[in-house]
Amino acid sequence: MLWRVRTTLADRPGILAEIALACGRAGVNILGLQVFPTTPLVTDELVVSGPDGWTDVMIAALFADAGGSDVSATRVSDASLTDAPTRYLRGVHEVLEEGRDVVEVLHELLETEPPDVADYAGHDVLALTRRDGSELTVSRAVPFTAVERARAQALLSLVSDAGVDVPLITPSTRGAVPVVREAGLADIEAVSALHERCSVDTLYDRYQVPLKMPMTTRMARRLVVPDHGMALVVQVGTDVVGHGVLELVDDAWTFQLIVEDAWQQQGLGTRLMRYAAGRAKQAGAARLTFVTAGSNDRLLRAVGRAGFVARVERHDGNVHITVPLRDVRAVAAG
Structure with a gap:
């Protein structure tokens, strides 16, 4: 023991x-x-x-x-028994590269599970400041030391600077934060609602054709359970705010994504890309191609922020951005 x-x-x-x-x-x-x-x-x-x-x-x-x-x-x-600084560095990696919730990672690092404390005197509260000035609080029966407070704030500040913890819309009081996961049939309504909230330009960048709304059930089903691949979503609270389809097309893995307008430029597209690359690597892919409309410069910037070295080609007015997966860590199905 x-x-x-x-x-x-x-x-x-x-x-x-x-x-x-x-x-x-x-x-x-x-x-x-x-x-x-x-x-x-x-x-x-x-x-x-x-x-x-x-x-x-x-x-x-x-x-x-x-x-x-x-x-x-x-x-x-x-x-x-693991060295504490090493654990915190791993925590940063898990948030930035694996899309884990920073709150969940902090709870693990600070070990806030209710302990059997010999002399319980009440919970201590650790208040951390996000990039937008809002507070993230963590509580524990064992008091926090000044060193632990400094480490936790440094980790939050680091991932905040990378733009992965604070969306454009302030999270609800329930502490909802963006989570990247695989989609399923239960997401049909949420994915349809996401598309209804998107502008005409955002829909065109994703599908390269004018898209009629509301979306049919048949199309929504194909978006959450594609025939030759998998779908990914970004969920915040009960809403799906981002979606992507990772597919094997003619022996090549491709990924197309959409993030609703109010949540763009918050790093969600980059997180979807990184997750998709890890899943493609797990499936045996050597490279992954992101496909978008020729006018969508945001996707190019997101590829750069994700740290990929890319080859850019134009095909029939669309842009194909191909990245090697040699240095990408595989992500197993979750």
Whole structure:
């Protein structure tokens, strides 16, 4: 059994030796240590393993008797042994490259699942600021340290600068954020509604022909369950605000996408592209071609923001942007 122990100690020489000696006598092994300096005290966080039969209360009492104060002991998994800065860097990668929800990633990094705390004194609240000035709050029974607050804000600021956490329309009070996922038959109505909210120009860029609305059920069904590929959507709350079709056409993988006007220039097209590239790579594709109308410069910019090296060709008034998938990480079906 592993525990994370957080304790406040006097900032004096030898105090850690006293803690280590007490743990050694009790058969508790120290596997990890982080120091969060404060003045005039210091907060230490240790990951420890204990003998069979030990409880959270017993672990907390051991550290309190050895000179610690404000001791909290919570059960944790082996993931807590991973270096903290490495975990945060991986978190940034997951948000930017895999399209994960930044709120979900922060909850994992800060381990906010309700712990069995030996001496519960109420939840601490961590308030982080988004790019648009709105707040993202995270709460936890174990108080946050200044270092954790700084790390979390740095991660949020980094992904905010990349434009993946704040859409043009402010998320609802329920904290809805864009999520990229595969589509299914349950999305027929939402995909139809997305197209009805799009302008004539946006629809033309996607389909290269004038599109009659409202959309027929047959067409909507083909858009969410294509014959030779898969459909992807960007969902915010209960609304689908972006859609794309990844298809195998004449032995070549192609991707065509649409993002409704109010959500354009917020990085959603780039996230759809990255996800589509990962799914195409998983399906065995060596390259992927994005197809759009010849006048759609936004798609070219989105390809650049996604970090792809592309070959651009024109076919019958349309633009084909082909990118190699050699350095793209495959994404399994979710």
